[in-house]
Amino acid sequence: MRRDSRLSRMLHVLIHMDRHYKRATSETISKMLGTNAVVVRRTMAGLRDFGYVRSEQGHGGGWELARGLDQITLLDIYEAIGKPPLFAIGPSVDQPECLVEQAVDAKLGDALKEAEALLLERFRTVTIADIAADFDRRMPEGQCNVHGNIHAEQSASG
Amino acid sequence: MRRDSRLSRMLHVLIHMDRHYKRATSETISKMLGTNAVVVRRTMAGLRDFGYVRSEQGHGGGWELARGLDQITLLDIYEAIGKPPLFAIGPSVDQPECLVEQAVDAKLGDALKEAEALLLERFRTVTIADIAADFDRRMPEGQCNVHGNIHAEQSASG
DNA sequence: CAATCTGTAACAAGATAGGTTACGTGTCTT
DNA sequence: AAGACACGTAACCTATCTTGTTACAGATTG
Secondary structure, three states: OOOEOHHHHHHHHHHHHHHOOOOEOHHHHHHHHOOOHHHHHHHHHHHHHOOOEEEEOOOOOEEEEOOOHHHOEHHHHHHHOOOOOOEOEOOOOOOOOOHHHHHHHHHHHHHHHHHHHHHHHHHHHOEHHHHHHHHHHHOOOOOOOOOHHHHHHHHHHO | OOOEOHHHHHHHHHHHHHHOOOOEOHHHHHHHHOOOHHHHHHHHHHHHHOOOEEEEOOOOOEEEEOOOHHHOEHHHHHHHOOOOOOEOEOOOOOOOOOHHHHHHHHHHHHHHHHHHHHHHHHHHHOEHHHHHHHHHHHOOOOOOOOOHHHHHHHHHHO
16 A cells, blocks of 8 residues: 555545535445445545535435535544544654654654644645635536546436 | 654664764664664665765674764755655545546645645754754763663673 | 675565455335 | 345455565675
8 A cells, every 4th residue: 555545535525526416325436536335435434423424325325415515624534534644754663762762753753743733734724615616717617527427327317 | 564764763873873982783783773684784775875874894894974963964864765755645546537636636735745845844954963962961971771781782892 | 714794685574555245234116 | 025225344355665584695804
């Protein structure tokens, strides 16, 4: 595995769901993300627990937004997927005995904490609606260039 | 594997080498780091290539600093170990076709780039001597509380 | 020549996100 | 009530990357 892409994927799919007029199944979503329906259910379970989406079982079931995209920030989603580690670097051991190592980790930790604070602050102040607006500026018709066919497929079956 | 600890480890060992009056073997260093001599040679090869340390083969050989700690920044070492990825999160694919996904990754990428710039700026302005000074403030005698025995061992054999 | 060290290849271990299969459970349609 | 549909979840495998380990070749000292 390379990098944790759950945040990116969830933002992506939430915008598509907002454009969707009806519930989307895990199978439909998995095709948009190029992955598996189980992976979708697994990742979106966190978003459901936090109240950002709803899921319905049974015939005609699937996923739908539980609030507007302007009411969900990137930080909300980051937390909903379980606050995975942001950094790929870090200390060798958690509580080193060696005081030199402690000094090294303290200095590195300061820099990492600063960067993390900045990143989370950006996450906190950006809503998913902001990202959707970026997309709308590039595609005024609001039609997805890739997943339009999936929307149409849903339309035909509904 | 959890997180890449090479940067932390190299800073740690360079400060100990600065306190060392003679060359340290990979075996000695590996005991300080709680790891293996091969891992030490592997990681320190980058520092040697960049001219921060020298290595001598054969009997009596080992590793020594090639310049003062005030002449080496954290950024130098980060680059010397091969600029490993800083973040554990990122996009799902490198060049998504979907414009919604592109908008998501662009917004996330902006935030990550900002955080990375801040982190690397900290790395650039902090020398290893700065960290050593932090240690000296806590241990005015300059004696390591853990690895002092290794220094003594070297002393006995030299 | 023997002992000591580095240099490096080769492979296993450990961790984590992601992919896949299988099956249970709830819900709507007929 | 039966069957199709869709989520919920466990279990297991895969891919990737740092780290750990073994093995051996080459260099240097005495």
